[in-house]
Amino acid sequence: MSNDGRAAVRTRGVIKTFGRGDNAVQALKGVDFDAHCGEMIMIVGPSGCGKTTFLSVVCGTMRADEGSIEVFDTDLLKLSTGKLTAFRGANVGFVFQQFNLIPTWSILENASVPLLLNGTSRRKAEEEAARLLTEVGLGKRLNAYPSQLSGGQQQRVAIARSLVHQPRLLICDEPTASLDAANGRKVMELLKASACRADRCVIVVTHDSRIFSFADRIAEMEDGVVKTIHASGDYKAHFI
């Protein structure tokens, strides 16, 4: 997928500290980062380097202490909590490591939630959710519950849920960590095929070197900063 060069995410000097005094831990130490529309960018690095914290501040589920975070030209740090929630609801889709599907809701209900939260009628939300679930190969199991599906199928539901409201930023946190190699590959193929569009940016945090080849670029984090950004092929070479 070619990127159109338009900045989707732009961060400068992002700092985030947890705790106070002697117990304070600085998780992000001034992160500068750019992601563009039309690309899938992966963030990699050792455990504790700040990947998840960075992902959280970029998508607005956590407030940074300092710096600037612009997502599609909106400065997240200047938004009130209510406006930030609304911004997330309208512009961000999520794929979580643990899927985070609500077990007592059918997969159709789970997948239609982002649309319902944006005020779409139930009929329209379920129509759109059913279309996407069909697209990810679960069209015949719309009324199944998450516990009746395999891990790979659950992650496909999560992908359908993350895309149902046409978000411009898709955030994926270790999307293949709970899956075996074959299912992990299928999920990434699905993400690449259905999520990557010219007007959308996909950010994936991962440890899984088997999926690096799906990235357009790879940002390597170390000790709270983005150390280097590689083209996918260059970084993959480290692991061969």
Place this chain on the structure above:
Amino acid sequence: MGPLGLFRGLMLRLALKMLYGDVAKFLMLVGGLTFCALLMTQQSGVFCGLMRWTTATIRNVDVPIWVCDAKVEQVNEVVPLRDIEVARVRSVEGVEWAVPLYWGIIQARLRDGSFQQVQITGLDASTLVGHPPRMTAGNVEDLRLPNAVIVDQIAVKKFKSKGYDLKVGDTFEMNDKEARVVGLCIAEPSFMGQPYVYTTYERALEYAPPQRKQLSFVLVKPKPDVPAAEVVSRIRKIPGIAAYTSDEFSKRTMAWYFIYTGIPKSFGFVVLLGAVVGIVISGQTFYLFVHENIRNLAALKAMGASNTLVSEMVLLQAFTAGITGYGLGVGAATLLGMNFLERGEPPFFLPWQVLAFTGSVIVFICLLAACIGLLKVFRAEPAVVFR
């Protein structure tokens, strides 16, 4: 409904699905609340029934104004008055009529020699004011026949337990004098538990042990155009006697039992226990329910659900369990109460205040449980979903 209301409605529907989906926790939650509502309603109902029994004589006699000795604190205690007090009360302006009433506890001796304590009520023979509220056999007017008494359903039951099937025409003795049953009636059971035996005032004095003063109460009706309270205040000007409207006398009697007996404390303790059990079981279960769903709720927050919406979802879940538990608990207490009333004991009375009280406690428990859960939800940053 606007689009905002519609989406809220849909999310709240899903919140209920989330609640019902966890069957074990839902049942435990509802079970705890049901037990709490049942215990509180049933025990409060028995307490109210017991308090009502303390004033049964007032309702059985059913007159607007009671006059007694100034030292009398409640209807079940008697400090005898002089007979002349009837005439003095009659002379008060605004009194339509005033009649004497004897009330006391004496022993009745059955034909086989066994004894039964009874509450003897001696009515003014000419008017029979204060006569039994409901006759099941015989006529009230027959009280004017020689040695005539009318007994209530408790007497029939108590005498039966002693092998004596009491019916109209039967006789027993009180103070070595014959009493002939001319009628059976139904009267409200009293706190004392003894049967009511009705007779005329003069005959009651014959059955009762002799005393210098024997008049228990003067029963008064005010003239139609004079308020009872006005007549009461006029009667109170007579030295040495007190007067109360029946409502005042009931409240005074109940207040006496409330203050001078341990009944409210014992029932209050059980009611408190019910509330504590409800808070502990339901509060803990609901907290666990929210705790287990915290990632799901955080995921909803990450996807754009506001704290207000998540709070509404959690409150709806808490109150749905609360309303279900309240309905089941109050329903079960009512069924038990109906069974008590059918059997005649223990006492049971369910005024709307008890239902409101139980409802308030359940609302408090739901709010407390929801608030503890919400505290966790509010503290949980949406970013928790990435951990």
